[in-house]
Amino acid sequence: MAAAPGAFHVPPATLVRIAATRQRPHDIGLLHAALHSRRLVLFKALLARVGREDLPAPARAAFDRDWRLLERAESPTPAAARRLLDYPAVGGWIVDALNAPGPDGLTAALHPLGGIAVGTALRTGARLRTVLPTVDGRLVLPGIGVQDARASHVRIRTGPHGALLTPVGHLGRSVPLRPDGRGAGAGWTSLAVLPGSAGRLDDLGTGHIAFPDVSRAPDVQPRPDRAAWLGRWRAAVSLLQAADPWRAAEITGLVRSVVPMAPAGEGASSRTLRAAPWAVHTALPDSARRFAEVLVHELAHSKLAVLTDLVALHHADGSAVHHVAWREDPRPFDGVLQGTYAHLALADLWSRVAERPGAAPAARRAARARREEYRAQVADALPILLNSHQLTEHGERFTVSMRQHLTSLGGGPGSPYALSDSLSGDGDVR
Template sequence: MAPAAGAFRVPPDTLLRIAATRQRSCDLDLLHAALHSRRLVLFKALLARVGRGELPPAARAAFDRDWRLLELAESPAPAAARRLLDYPAVGGWIVDALNAPGPDGLTAALHPLGGIAVGTALRTGARLDTVLPTAGGRLVLPGVGAQDARAARVRVRSGPHGTLLTPVGNSARSVFLRPDGRGAGAGWSCLAVLPGSAGRLDDLGTGHTLVPDAAPRPDRAAWLTRWRAAVALLASADPWRAAEVTRLVRSVVPMTPAGGGASSGTLRAAPWAVHTALPDTARRFAEVLVHELAHSKLAVLADLVALHHADGSAVHHVPWRKDPRPLDGVLQGTYAHLALADLWSRVAERPGATPAARHVARARREEYRAQVADALTVLLDSHQLTEHGVRFTVSMKQHLTSLGRGSNSPYALSDSLSGDGDVR
């Protein structure tokens, strides 16, 4: 008998800690459980769409094969499988498929499922033996890497010690992948590890298509160098925030600036991914990481607790945008800017800061504080917050008020900020 789905419960203190942007480990456990549950709901929705019968028989057979592979891949170690199943690009991929137009669009969109199964097997050590089609001679394993197989199909054999990818008719380009995704053989490119974290620089186009890929292929060394500098900057100013970033960010996805000048973003279906153009300084990258991570946290929390009942028909002006925003956007932006006010408050009050650095940091803090204060008024006057939304927003306001009081930082801060915020 299949187990019944349970119901989440969110402790009041969890809501308040997340509102203050500084949650505990137990709060994160809840967010991770929520993200995984959302991911399974999306998978179930995909099964339902495929079950409608709109796929041509061959595409349906391919989906059934790949779904069985995924089940097999997960089975030896479901907890380990989650690292891949909950990877941001997998969420983006499912949403791509759910929104794909018509049978042809759905057929094309389902293609990555086999690669997700192989990536999952790498995590779990599952034994698979199958043949998968490539796309243009390339086999993509989302969250892991890509093989330039130069063949229409690749035989996949996996087990506890790794996975062997053998292009059919081109075995000279066989690749053996270790469980960590590193591989030996011609044509294999794995995602780069973001130093000091378990995250990846997802720069191989293994993700979904909702966000424009950066083109031409980004300079990986430049990205990793700037990531390292951004994390070092955070660590010197706010070790807690640095640890949060390195623990939670699962992927940084290079993007070309989107319409309207957007240079970074967070996709609702892919929490813990930071989509961004390459920030021009470490300080800017640090801000992007903190800002986008706040969006991810609130996106997951909003799956657990209704914070407002706005339907998007009413829009509001906020200090950081020229265009009016729906209430959900106001709430998201307020929270992300509160995290930045918090960051610059820690930077400003760090012991040993030079007067010039302290002055710059305080100016940044006050800029964000003023923006957040205005937006909090919009939220609290909207009459569209739920009871929990009011509690969440009041907690944000209390945290904002606490910033800038000085000498209350529990964090040891070093003096590594130059005037423009880069690491010396």
């Protein structure tokens, strides 16, 4: 596996643009490069942990086999391999394996590595010949799909034209896969493409961090209604394209996966896993508008998660907790920063919706009301950050830029939607 790149420099202008939630393509390029570097560091950390642990001989042999497969899969075209290695669920799996308790926990957590190697070979066209074990008869290829092999092992051949998956002892259940991961055959299900994007609906139980348990997921919960999810996604993107084309392009360009969750409590719930940026974990939102908000909100969390791996924005230790308008429970400092940024993105969205040409008066009023709801939440939280003495120099620049962007939303000082004077100044952070 190629060595991770060196340290990255974040120009002040990049920090300011990301803080305003509307970065440029080269800013995102920097985030992508940083994420890949971090991913390679995590892979190397996993290799080091396996080397330290007293694993059973079969587990160590399986890891050595899968690691060699991954190196061979990546070698023809490392740039093409990035698409699979940087897939959100792969990051979640590595962190899950690094945190697995003891040799037994690590042994169980290492199982997906072979499937990651096969998926990488599909992207690069590498030639692999191997036999991989299944979990309860299922072979999982993260970011690609699942084979219900109904066998304990699957024989795998990959090359420039795709792959052939043949359950040992069941030749009639062989599955040919194209290089893009699409295939057909008994027991094979591909992840669905999110319309208008390169992302996937990760609805097969492969998008969660707990990879060792994904084979049991179908027994616990019914499979999500794929047509409903894809239809709701399509409607949400259409709404964004009509109201805010830039934001729609950001969503379709950056979201790598949508992972269905069971509803938690009342209404839809969503989250972003720090280890798996560019994935949106959510229950099915009840409307296109709500789905659009979830996508904007969670993508903001992903951007900030990658950025804060690149540059420190604060030095709070997490012990202090703060009350914010959008949560009943108190939040640690990092949670306040994350939430403030995500709600600023929503305020920005609804400001664009409110000012779009041709909007009907009722729609404009409704959008302004949504904007003001989010602006008030951000305005309430900014003093917590600015007066905390916990921000680094980069964090001060980032937070002041958030404040300035919030001030810019809603028109001039005479507008009934203008921000109060308490947060509209551009003076030094105190």
